[in-house]
Amino acid sequence: MADSVHNVSTEFGMAGSEIAAGTVTLSKAGLTVEEINDSIRSMTMLARANGMAFDEAATMSVYAVETFGKKFSDIGTILDKMQVAAKESILDVSDLQKGFAYAGSTANMLGVS
Numbered sequence: 001m002a003d004s005v006h007n008v009s010t011e012f013g014m015a016g017s018e019i020a021a022g023t024v025t026l027s028k029a030g031l032t033v034e035e036i037n038d039s040i041r042s043m044t045m046l047a048r049a050n051g052m053a054f055d056e057a058a059t060m061s062v063y064a065v066e067t068f069g070k071k072f073s074d075i076g077t078i079l080d081k082m083q084v085a086a087k088e089s090i091l092d093v094s095d096l097q098k099g100f101a102y103a104g105s106t107a108n109m110l111g112v113s
Helices: 002-012 018-027 033-050 054-067 073-085 092-109
Strands: none
Touching: 002 018, 002 033, 018 033, 018 054, 033 054, 033 073, 033 092, 054 073, 054 092, 073 092
């Protein structure tokens, strides 16, 4: 995991300590080391593109995956769709996290993707 953190830190110019701290959120959410390694690049891109902390991007990713019953192997696609949805609306991408928290479970029960 240290190599993955170092690689995305170097690639995106984000502090490795910030990314490493965010991986704690991911491990608390039950992700395996492999899932974390495979997904932190996408989460780092989301954080950098939207001027947010890595931990916020990680939390948002967990909400999105769990709310809609997806897998973390799909995180790149999920985060891309979130970015497009925010761009097409008046929302900031971080506003989508609130939507997942309040409306996501209801949407999921109704079969809304």
